[in-house]
Amino acid sequence: MSESLLRVENLHTRFDSDQGTVDAVNGVSFTVDRAEIVGILGESGSGKSATAQSICRLEAPGKIVDGSITFAGRELTTASEATLCRLRGNSISMVFQDPTETLNPVFSVGEQIAESVRIHESSGKQRLLDFLGVSPFRDRSAWENARERAIELMEQVGIPNPDASVSSFPHELSGGLRQRAVLATALASEPALLIADEPTTALDTTTQADILRRLRSLRDEQNTSILLISHDIGVIAQTCDRVVVLYDGQVMEAGPVERILTAPKHPYTRALLSCSVRNSDADERGHSAMARPQDHTGSHEGCPLADHCQHVTDACRSGPIQTTEAASDHRLACVEAPVSEAQSVSEQQERPAADGGQQHDTA
Template sequence: MMAAPSSALLDVRDLHVRFATARGEVRAVDGVNLSVAPGETLGLVGESGSGKSVTLRAILRLLRANAAITGEVRWQGENLLALPEKRLRDIRGKDIAVIFQEPMSALNPVISIGRQIDESLVAHTALDAAGRRRRAIELLDLVGIASPEQRLAGFPHEFSGGMRQRAMIAIALAAEPKLLLADEPTTALDVTIQDQILKLLLRLNRELGMGLILVTHDLGVVAETCDRVSVMYAGRVVESGPVDRVFTAPRHAYTDALLRSMPHGGAARAPLRPIPGQPPRLDRAIAGCPFAPRCALVEDRCTVEAPPFAVVAPDQRAACWASDRLAAREGVA
């Protein structure tokens, strides 16, 4: 994997998201820091409810009215969290685009695919009607949809799952964004279509020089496609670094447990090693490390003192009191 370029395209600093609910405040994102450089692919992984999708939506303030967002999201010298809504609309879709998790929900079922692409082109380009039509055909062809001119008139229900996801990517790419936020873009697709979609995203990432943040549950996908990875748990980034380093020498007990819970090559019928217990409730205060109740390496201070998110190896950070023990077990210097 290539090294991360030095200048960040997007820099998220101390991001917090709180939801006001009838049962009290839910801390969905709790002090997240991450960055992505031009042409770089950052994987965001963790169990359901760890805050991955909320983090992506908070970057562009695409959350419901009961959400309170604090921190900084630095984009080309501007803090997106402090911008007026009108200025933010200029950036959404044009400079930063999103591929949502479920295209059948994100696409408008009563508007043709061609018109949905056209809406983005009207908002973010100076093309006339003929130019927008040519661009829409180019986009559908770019994402691998056959007979793109005829498909412009098609509606989402007339497309297969893989084709709907490709159409979503075409809409996201309409204004040639500098950064693409992909929220589990291959969920519920068969493995062949997953592979096609991921190869497409990586090709566009490489050819267009886009930054890409990829949210996924699949650690194998991250290993194959990403330059760096940030592991999230209970709304926090608990480990980050180059993919090859984090996956071969994890320095957080949660990352280690995730990797050990995956199927591995070897003896047939080898039992899986699931992580016991459940993630903590985010509407309650968490004392110490949030992973402590489920951790095989827990020690006394883990339950009362939150570990700092610190440098544990070159380009690798983790928030774990057992970091040195993990390194010793793996034989890492």
């Protein structure tokens, strides 16, 4: 196996609320190798976005209380703010799920992408007049080069007629084009790791499929490592090499996509798969809905799925659930994983695919 670019070990991120302490990320561990796409799969409230924000050290108002995040051999949980600022946007870029909250409405998309190019080229140093967009005082030659690079990036992510679109404002673009513009901005720094948080949410299936193809091309052509967050099994199946299944801030199962989605061993993973369009039995969908993560506060012992799992035993409630190796590179946190049932599920169910024909929404 190739060297791990990102290693997350026993990560705990906690939020304080009026109702008590919320453990949004509760002991998550996984790796992302170089030139690999890893998916984080789970329903709303499972801790996916909190995990991604913790990796970028954007967890506030939450707080990392335990664990380790190592990127390219550097420990991020103890890194200085100056170090984190150098890493964010240069070595690590993040694409958020709502482009309207990412793009500045008063600047053209070309200017915003070009700004990212300039910041990357100047190692994070930016003159005040450049930041304020005072055109007469800008380094015209440098900005013209950055604008040309912005056009190249817009073409790379599939924005049609980039020579004209570079002057468009965010409100003049469709939702799909805005998401592509955000992706172009993230790629301006040529990051080693791209974190994409629900990048295809609310997009039509054709646009969704094209953006996912762009992500795979980044991995294949530029060796970019990608952490893809999604609640959609089809998106994970089509795009990722490995998948980490989260529930209530904990890893339920992790391993190669092919193995996890065709022979799932954890009851929660099978509940997610039962929500797919191709397996639309109402009773199974109802069982999955019962397993939806709750807003837990305070400390809880045992498996977080215990109150909803039909295979629950006393051991599931009595203490921490140890992670075991189901097979090579296949981990799960379950005391009594019913292997025989998992095998029968894999025989009956085809692997989901986000091929532009159907979406598989578990939220």
